Amino acid sequence: MIEFFEVHKAYPVGTEQITALQPCNLQIPSGQIFGLIGHSGAGKSTLLRLINRLEEPSSGRIEVAGQDITALDAAGLRAFRRQVGMIFQHFNLLSSRTVAQNVAMPLQLAGELSRAAIKDKVQQLLLRVGLQDHADKYPAQLSGGQKQRVGIARALSTDPRILLCDEATSALDPQTTGQVLQLLSEINRELGLTLVLITHEMDVIRRICDQVAVMDAGVIVEQGPVPQVFLHPQHATTRRFVQEAEQLDENQLHQDFAQVQGRILRLTFQGETTYQPLLGRVVRETGVDFTLLAGRIDRIRDLPYGQLTVAFDGAELDLALQRLQAADVHVEVLR
Amino acid sequence: MDTLLSNVDWYDIAVASLETLLMLGGSLIFTVLLGLPLGVLLFLTGPRQLFAQKGFYAVLSLVTNVLRSLPFIILLIVMIPVTVMITGTSLGVAGAIPPLVVGATPFFARLVETALREVDRGIIEATQAMGATTKQIIFNALLPEARPGILAAVTVTAITLVSYTAMAGVVGAGGLGDLAIRYGYQRFQTDVMVVTVVLLLVLVQLLQSVGDRLVVHYSRK
Ligand SMILES: Nc1ncnc2c1ncn2[C@@H]1O[C@H](COP(=O)(O)OP(=O)(O)OP(=O)(O)O)[C@@H](O)[C@H]1O
Numbered sequence: 001m002i003e004f005f006e007v008h009k010a011y012p013v014g015t016e017q018i019t020a021l022q023p024c025n026l027q028i029p030s031g032q033i034f035g036l037i038g039h040s041g042a043g044k045s046t047l048l049r050l051i052n053r054l055e056e057p058s059s060g061r062i063e064v065a066g067q068d069i070t071a072l073d074a075a076g077l078r079a080f081r082r083q084v085g086m087i088f089q090h091f092n093l094l095s096s097r098t099v100a101q102n103v104a105m106p107l108q109l110a111g112e113l114s115r116a117a118i119k120d121k122v123q124q125l126l127l128r129v130g131l132q133d134h135a136d137k138y139p140a141q142l143s144g145g146q147k148q149r150v151g152i153a154r155a156l157s158t159d160p161r162i163l164l165c166d167e168a169t170s171a172l173d174p175q176t177t178g179q180v181l182q183l184l185s186e187i188n189r190e191l192g193l194t195l196v197l198i199t200h201e202m203d204v205i206r207r208i209c210d211q212v213a214v215m216d217a218g219v220i221v222e223q224g225p226v227p228q229v230f231l232h233p234q235h236a237t238t239r240r241f242v243q244e245a246e247q248l249d250e251n252q253l254h255q256d257f258a259q260v261q262g263r264i265l266r267l268t269f270q271g272e273t274t275y276q277p278l279l280g281r282v283v284r285e286t287g288v289d290f291t292l293l294a295g296r297i298d299r300i301r302d303l304p305y306g307q308l309t310v311a312f313d314g315a316e317l318d319l320a321l322q323r324l325q326a327a328d329v330h331v332e333v334l335r
Numbered sequence: 336m337d338t339l340l341s342n343v344d345w346y347d348i349a350v351a352s353l354e355t356l357l358m359l360g361g362s363l364i365f366t367v368l369l370g371l372p373l374g375v376l377l378f379l380t381g382p383r384q385l386f387a388q389k390g391f392y393a394v395l396s397l398v399t400n401v402l403r404s405l406p407f408i409i410l411l412i413v414m415i416p417v418t419v420m421i422t423g424t425s426l427g428v429a430g431a432i433p434p435l436v437v438g439a440t441p442f443f444a445r446l447v448e449t450a451l452r453e454v455d456r457g458i459i460e461a462t463q464a465m466g467a468t469t470k471q472i473i474f475n476a477l478l479p480e481a482r483p484g485i486l487a488a489v490t491v492t493a494i495t496l497v498s499y500t501a502m503a504g505v506v507g508a509g510g511l512g513d514l515a516i517r518y519g520y521q522r523f524q525t526d527v528m529v530v531t532v533v534l535l536l537v538l539v540q541l542l543q544s545v546g547d548r549l550v551v552h553y554s555r556k
Pocket residue numbers: 011012013018019020038039040041042043044045046047200
């Protein structure tokens with residue numbers, strides 16, 4: 001568990017102090033993938049870098065597994081940092097070292113393992129990230145996706161309990177992004193690592209995160225399990241991110257729906273109900289008519305969900321809504 | 336051929352060449368030994384760096400700039416008492432090396448500082464995040480990553496030193512430059528001048544191409 005207690009961060013700029021993180025309380029449960037989303041300058045990197053003290057908090061306390069890391073001395077901090085891996089948007093690999101040498105670096109710096117043991121471990125790590133055939137190449141000879149895999153292998157080399165990812169996929173194309181997210185998800189499951197992951201794409205959150213916190217101007221404005229936040233966003237910033245992910249423009253939709261008859265509803269299915277013939281049955285039994293206006297059926301990490309915008313019309317409309325709600329479908333009346 | 340190069344004494348040329356090479360080699364070694372740590376210190380204490388120290392950096396920076404702005408010929412003369420203290424003589428190759436080192440070290444240190452600044456901040460951060468000590472950051476990340484830049488700096492410094500050695504004739508250090516001035520310029524023996532200049536040119540070209548090769552060899556970008 002990573003816990004923030006009234007953590008505040010301001011940067012000195014000239015004679016002034018610019019607040020990057022308003023006093024913040026936060027709990028990140030162990031073994032989860034915790035997403036942090038926000039626009040540029042929202043304070044995401046600041047928050048993340050406080051966790052391994054690449055930034056010192058201006059005030060407040062941070063605990064990791066019950067240990068107050070803000071109180072660590074220099075040697076304690078170095079030992080702690082070995083338990084926290086980090087990967088970066090621009091990979092930050094050493095261009096003068098080969099892939100294998102990059103992955104070996106944290107182990108060499110720690111100086112606890114023998115040369116042979118390090119070599120073994122590097123081989124295992126490269127196998128895990130699928131780069132066993134590229135051990136002797138230099139970073140400049142790799143694609144972006146491969147570089148990030150090296151970054152991941154390097155971050156995992158000291159067997160950390162936490163992996164911090166600062167926009168780890170922002171420099172990658174969509175297909176490579178998918179592969180890297182897949183790898184991160186596997187690592188979380190198989191090694192039980194806690195991942196804290198920054199992104200500015202809701203789609204990344206939807207695909208691999210368990211929990212999400214939405215940041216805006218140094219404040220966490222919304223936080224919760226991803227299905228809840230994604231399907232029922234409360235804060236305006238969250239709504240904008242979800243709409244971007246869904247490529248929906250609500251205002252546009254409302255204009256388009258002007259000529260649609262009946263009541264416009266947003267139906268949200270989660271888990272099992274997603275693949276049940278609920279809509280058909282309710283419509284048949286109550287005799288209402290329906291028009292599909294928009295919708296998406298997909299997954300949130302492993303949870304199937306469907307979100308449909310429909311127009312219902314007919315005498316038994318209220319009964320139809322009751323039936324849907326009784327079957328655990330979330331119903332929201334849009335008009 | 337004999338009439339064309341009638342004034343050229345090839346023995347003198349050989350001696351002068353050797354003197355130039357000795358001055359260059361000796362001063363380059365000490366320049367690198369002193370300038371590298373100085374460059375690292377300038378880098379680390381510079382604005383927004385690992386050990387940003389406003390006052391200390393300002394003083395160090397000023398001293399470096401003062402030494403760099405001093406014309407080498409002035410430095411040669413001003414340095415004479417110090418040189419005598421260090422080497423026991425202000426003459427010959429040994430007498431030329433201290434002023435050469437003092438002249439080139441600040442120049443080299445600045446180039447090293449620039450080369451280190453070229454290293455991506457992200458690399459330092461990633462190394463910090465691994466739990467590295469400051470010493471490890473410098474020796475395992477900064478210096479290896481800046482190696483091509485530092486090699487280029489050594490090359491430029493070596494070539495600058497070649498032209499400084501030409502002036503070292505003033506303190507009787509000899510060398511090709513001295514020969515060119517004494518015979519070629521003062522006694523109007525143009526052939527001596529041409530030969531020495533050609534030799535200096537070959538030396539500079541050689542240094543440049545070896546340096547370039549090393550830089551390319553160590554660049555993995
Ligand atoms: N070293 C620094 N010195 C001064 N101000 C800083 C520093 N680092 C960040 N800031 C400021 O703090 C605020 C938050 O920055 P931060 O990097 O945490 O944002 P972010 O959410 O990660 O943005 P992005 O998506 O662009 O990476 C910004 O206003 C930024 O200008």
